[in-house]
Amino acid sequence: xxxxxxxxTGLDSTGIIAKVATKLSEMNINILDxxxxxxxxxxxxxxxxxxxGAHLRFEEIDKGxxxxxxxxxxxxxxxxxxxxxxxxRI
Amino acid sequence: MIETGEILQTMRMxxxxxxxxxxxxxxxxxxxxxxxxxxxxADRVYDKICxxxxxxxxxxxxxxxxxxxxxxNKRISVTPVSMIAQGDxxxxxxxLDRAAKEVGVNFLGGYSALMHKGSTDADERLLAxxxxxxxxxELLCSSVNVASTRAGINMNAVREMGRIIKQTAEKTSSNDxxxxxxxxxxxxxxxxxxxxxxxxxxxxxxxxxINVGVSGxxxxxVALESVREQPFDVVAExxxxxxxxxxxxxxxxAREASRRLNIPFGIVDLSLAPTPARGDSVAYIxxxxxxxxxxxxxxxxxxxxxxxAVKKGGIMASNHVGGLSxxxxxxxxxxxxxxxxxxxxxxxEKLEAMTCVCSVGLDMIAVPGDTSAETISGIIADEAAIGxxxxxxxxxxxxxxVGKKAGDTVEFGxxxxxxxxxxxxxxxxxxxxxxxxxxxxxxxAMRN
Numbered sequence: 001x002x003x004x005x006x007x008x009t010g011l012d013s014t015g016i017i018a019k020v021a022t023k024l025s026e027m028n029i030n031i032l033d034x035x036x037x038x039x040x041x042x043x044x045x046x047x048x049x050x051x052x053g054a055h056l057r058f059e060e061i062d063k064g065x066x067x068x069x070x071x072x073x074x075x076x077x078x079x080x081x082x083x084x085x086x087x088x089r090i
Numbered sequence: 091m092i093e094t095g096e097i098l099q100t101m102r103m104x105x106x107x108x109x110x111x112x113x114x115x116x117x118x119x120x121x122x123x124x125x126x127x128x129x130x131x132a133d134r135v136y137d138k139i140c141x142x143x144x145x146x147x148x149x150x151x152x153x154x155x156x157x158x159x160x161x162x163n164k165r166i167s168v169t170p171v172s173m174i175a176q177g178d179x180x181x182x183x184x185x186l187d188r189a190a191k192e193v194g195v196n197f198l199g200g201y202s203a204l205m206h207k208g209s210t211d212a213d214e215r216l217l218a219x220x221x222x223x224x225x226x227x228e229l230l231c232s233s234v235n236v237a238s239t240r241a242g243i244n245m246n247a248v249r250e251m252g253r254i255i256k257q258t259a260e261k262t263s264s265n266d267x268x269x270x271x272x273x274x275x276x277x278x279x280x281x282x283x284x285x286x287x288x289x290x291x292x293x294x295x296x297x298x299x300i301n302v303g304v305s306g307x308x309x310x311x312v313a314l315e316s317v318r319e320q321p322f323d324v325v326a327e328x329x330x331x332x333x334x335x336x337x338x339x340x341x342x343x344a345r346e347a348s349r350r351l352n353i354p355f356g357i358v359d360l361s362l363a364p365t366p367a368r369g370d371s372v373a374y375i376x377x378x379x380x381x382x383x384x385x386x387x388x389x390x391x392x393x394x395x396x397x398x399a400v401k402k403g404g405i406m407a408s409n410h411v412g413g414l415s416x417x418x419x420x421x422x423x424x425x426x427x428x429x430x431x432x433x434x435x436x437x438x439e440k441l442e443a444m445t446c447v448c449s450v451g452l453d454m455i456a457v458p459g460d461t462s463a464e465t466i467s468g469i470i471a472d473e474a475a476i477g478x479x480x481x482x483x484x485x486x487x488x489x490x491x492v493g494k495k496a497g498d499t500v501e502f503g504x505x506x507x508x509x510x511x512x513x514x515x516x517x518x519x520x521x522x523x524x525x526x527x528x529x530x531x532x533x534x535a536m537r538n
Contacts, residue, residue, distance in 0.1 A: 007101070033091065062155070079156065082157065083158060083342060086338040088092055088099075
């Protein structure tokens, strides 16, 4: 399984999770875990997703998220989960 | 499952504390490119590098993007050119520079000669060509090994390198002696070093290999901020933990690059390599330990602790550790070192003491332009003696700043930074350097 972390940060508004999740679903990307908080009106969400179902290259998936970035005007960052596993798990 | 706090810690290290992979360096063996005819040899070298490294930069960028970790440099190291150049080495130098530009790397190392015990005709031709080559090429780096624990110190080579460094400075004086920033004189040079300017692909290396250098002095500095006033046991433990995390990412990147390029993984070099950026300084780690400036009494002890803890933390994080591995203390490339040298807190002699316990040596130090070749040779001999006796790599990368005196500044730009010209002990050593010959290997070299 190729897992990635998608972090979404920016000013809070209605429907952020819905829009990100819809786009992921369109690309056939399964969400494995979500954590989300709001601090001083600042929205922070982290999603762990499985990229394998998408049958797309990493770059293409990242590009696929661009319309959501533009629409929500939020920072959406995707990176492979391996880096966190390498750093924090033996 | 990874916890949110851990994810945020990794992100903070990358985004705020300047954690990065400093270099993916592809070692390429050029022994099979040797030809009697210089131009033919140069063509073969060019073709082999362009073919072997064709995907290096692109793959590095891909990994960078997918894993979210900056990989600052993609570089190449090759077999010491004196081992393949049967005639004039200059056409090979030009071919190397062109190949480096063609594949898009930002430095290529290996315009080198290994002459710790003596020199071949090819070594001497290469040495003589260094000033010209470093002034005419852009991306090529040169290194010369003049001593080893096993062989002793080749004082003829030491004498010659003093002159070569002076000539290189003269030829590149319009760029503040930039040529000398691309020239390293080693004792106990290592074969798999991924860091420039001293990288080359040793004779014992495979056809090609991926070597990765990690970095992250800023991460260590921030980690130490949380243990202020605590005893050194805690300091060492904190550095070890941080070095482990940093090196694990280096190992991940190395493995991934090796897999994607289908080139064997060589080593991870677990070094703390600074850049001139604030927050990316090894000197600031030393000041965080309680010193006003790097160079204050206690600096050598602080650096010894740092260097050792980095190794202890890193060694378990990678299955093959190599290269130089430790803390680098280049002056011009580290804002904290620049400040210390400018304030007069850090002298050449203190730096020499520090090189006994750091991973390399006197690095990126600007000295007055009227410093004699013999004085430079003397500095090289002292540094080589430290390496030889202590069984470690030492190096000298020194820049005589033509037309400048102590207190002036030289400017190299980019990762090479800027440096105050440091005063040098000017008492004569001419008769000492004139002797030549070889300083015998120390008694503890006889280990068989």
